[in-house]
Amino acid sequence: MILGDWGLALNILTIAILSVWFTVFLMSLFINRLEGLLLRFDASSRSLLLWFIVILPWFVSCACVAVLVFPELFIWKTLPFTSSLHWHHIYTFPLVSWHGATLVLFSFLCLFLMLTKLLKALKITSHLNQLKDFLNPATLPNGCVLIESQEISAFTSGFFRPQAYITRGLCDLLSKEESFIVQQHELAHAKYAHPLKKYIFSLFALFFPQRVENKLNDSYALSLEQLADDTVLKQTLDVTLISKTILRVVRLQGGIRVNQRDNKGRSFPYLFVFISTLTVLAINSFSVDYIHHSFEHLFSH
Numbered sequence: 001m002i003l004g005d006w007g008l009a010l011n012i013l014t015i016a017i018l019s020v021w022f023t024v025f026l027m028s029l030f031i032n033r034l035e036g037l038l039l040r041f042d043a044s045s046r047s048l049l050l051w052f053i054v055i056l057p058w059f060v061s062c063a064c065v066a067v068l069v070f071p072e073l074f075i076w077k078t079l080p081f082t083s084s085l086h087w088h089h090i091y092t093f094p095l096v097s098w099h100g101a102t103l104v105l106f107s108f109l110c111l112f113l114m115l116t117k118l119l120k121a122l123k124i125t126s127h128l129n130q131l132k133d134f135l136n137p138a139t140l141p142n143g144c145v146l147i148e149s150q151e152i153s154a155f156t157s158g159f160f161r162p163q164a165y166i167t168r169g170l171c172d173l174l175s176k177e178e179s180f181i182v183q184q185h186e187l188a189h190a191k192y193a194h195p196l197k198k199y200i201f202s203l204f205a206l207f208f209p210q211r212v213e214n215k216l217n218d219s220y221a222l223s224l225e226q227l228a229d230d231t232v233l234k235q236t237l238d239v240t241l242i243s244k245t246i247l248r249v250v251r252l253q254g255g256i257r258v259n260q261r262d263n264k265g266r267s268f269p270y271l272f273v274f275i276s277t278l279t280v281l282a283i284n285s286f287s288v289d290y291i292h293h294s295f296e297h298l299f300s301h
Helices: 004-029 031-038 043-069 098-134 168-173 176-191 194-205 210-235 239-252 270-300
Strands: 145-147 154-157 163-167
Touching (some): 004 031, 004 043, 004 270, 145 168, 154 194, 163 168, 163 176, 168 176, 176 194
């Protein structure tokens, strides 16, 4: 049994963990509908909405802690249906209990997920180091690095100092105008630190079920591709040439693009986000409180 401030801290962690898990579960149920909704927005708004989705469980967990631990701070505490919102024995944490089991399981899950992600990052870094033997010391005029390889590829890599790469094999198959478009596209990824953003986003998406995680990562990757296309469009006004170049490169690389690259749609829905946050917070607070009371009743009586 842990008492006092340490007991309070551990109970707060338990509330936060339950809240994150419940919010992730709730959002996963509606991911198919959310996926269709996201396609109605332009790339910039969709990117922000995807960040909202992956960060919401953590934001709601913090708000849920405030609601359940400090209910006296809120004006609704006197309402009949909210008066029961509280956490029993907030300064007492029974270590050998479902509270302790929740903390241990979540700690192991976090450790496993972080190690998995770290190993993937180290593997990517190792592959980039192996590329050094194939890099042409004479960087292309626009800053893109040429790889002396007949492989057909163009990509951007690096977290803190991102660099755009294009292979000799791809350059030889493209016209001067097409090569310029591909290079500017990759340089846009580097300029706006898209590899780092994609990696951080994937860390938040890790806590969703794998099927949902893959959908979120794919949607975010598509948004970044469209944002890079927009940057190219500011320099090359020939939309048809850009579209043809993108399709040609995809075919040459043997890839299949799952979704269209058109970047038309609605702007960011601030009111929808505000209402959704309040709704999820309300459902979450009552549900976590109900789970807590149910477990207390089950294991204490």
